[in-house]
Amino acid sequence: MQHFVTVDNLDEKQVLALIKRAQYFKQGGRPTCDLSEVYCVNMFFENSTRTHTSFEMAERKLGLNVLQFDPKQSSVNKGETLYDTLLTMDALGVKLAVIRHSQNEYYAPLIELGAEQTLDIGIINGGDGSGQHPSQCLLDMLTIYEQFGKFAGLKVALVGDLTNSRVAKSNMELLHKLGATVYFSGPSYWYDEAFEEYGTYRSLDELVAKVDVLMLLRVQHERHGATEEQTFSKESYHQKYGLTTKRYAKLKDDAIVMHPGPINRDVEFASSLVEAKKSRFKAQMQNGVFMRMAMLEKVIAGRELGGKTK
Ligand code: CP
Numbered sequence: 001m002q003h004f005v006t007v008d009n010l011d012e013k014q015v016l017a018l019i020k021r022a023q024y025f026k027q028g029g030r031p032t033c034d035l036s037e038v039y040c041v042n043m044f045f046e047n048s049t050r051t052h053t054s055f056e057m058a059e060r061k062l063g064l065n066v067l068q069f070d071p072k073q074s075s076v077n078k079g080e081t082l083y084d085t086l087l088t089m090d091a092l093g094v095k096l097a098v099i100r101h102s103q104n105e106y107y108a109p110l111i112e113l114g115a116e117q118t119l120d121i122g123i124i125n126g127g128d129g130s131g132q133h134p135s136q137c138l139l140d141m142l143t144i145y146e147q148f149g150k151f152a153g154l155k156v157a158l159v160g161d162l163t164n165s166r167v168a169k170s171n172m173e174l175l176h177k178l179g180a181t182v183y184f185s186g187p188s189y190w191y192d193e194a195f196e197e198y199g200t201y202r203s204l205d206e207l208v209a210k211v212d213v214l215m216l217l218r219v220q221h222e223r224h225g226a227t228e229e230q231t232f233s234k235e236s237y238h239q240k241y242g243l244t245t246k247r248y249a250k251l252k253d254d255a256i257v258m259h260p261g262p263i264n265r266d267v268e269f270a271s272s273l274v275e276a277k278k279s280r281f282k283a284q285m286q287n288g289v290f291m292r293m294a295m296l297e298k299v300i301a302g303r304e305l306g307g308k309t310k
Pocket residue numbers: 047048049050051052127136260261262
């Protein structure tokens with residue numbers, strides 16, 4: 001794998017291999033070759049706590065050499081393009097770039113090169129607009145696998161701001177491919193008929209007692225228009241589409257609740273339930289480090305980077 005920008009092309013075997021490798025790292029396994037001469041950079045043009053820090057933790061655990069990049073202090077502010085920014089990194093000797101950007105498929109011009117273009121840097125997508133969030137999706141798969149040991153036959157509900165959520169896009173696609181039955185819920189204006197390819201839309205109260213995984217999605221205020229924001233009521237959303245204590249009590253005994261974070265407390269998720277027994281919010285963040293190690297390693301192997309075998 002030269003780049004890791006989407007889950008589109010992953011098959012079940014590859015997903016399971018990534019899960020096994022992430023579990024190896026979680027159990028204290030070490031990378032198999034010396035990566036201290038491999039330079040990487042994290043370029044986050046949109047806000048992030050989990051993904052940015054988690055990738056940096058993963059890189060350090062792998063022994064990579066991590067460079068800092070602050071978009072606000074960079075020449076992007078003088079009008080330099082993303083391509084030219086990456087060309088600069090390449091020229092300096094950077095081999096891998098983890099990028100988050102507000103533009104869907106920002107990565108296409110960085111990986112589909114013309115005959116005269118020389119950019120040679122592995123791109124790992126840390127989230128593109130409302131497009132894809134492959135590392136979140138795969139850490140979610142690890143978290144589900146840890147609980148159930150399988151995907152086929154599981155009932156998974158994705159609830160909330162589906163249209164704007166890159167987590168939802170990646171997860172609906174991969175869960176469907178892995179044989180899970182996907183349901184959608186939340187406000188109908190955040191549901192798109194295009195999602196029918198992957199699952200069916202139901203009311204939350206119909207789903208709560210029957211799903212194995214209840215995946216709550218963050219309300220993405222930053223992607224909404226002014227009118228949408230003016231009419232939004234936190235209390236009303238929580239009562240209609242949020243995980244209330246009443247709904248939590250109706251979940252199956254072994255069901256789990258997931259949320260990619262950051263959480264709008266008492267909106268998607270009752271604040272008192274964020275760390276409840278069935279919540280996997282913290283486990284998802286912990287798993288993120290190990291899955292990102294596995295993803296980085298896959299690109300490192302695809303590009304034949306790294307020093308001698310340890
Ligand atoms: N889940 C997620 O992408 O969180 P951050 O925006 O904090 O990285």
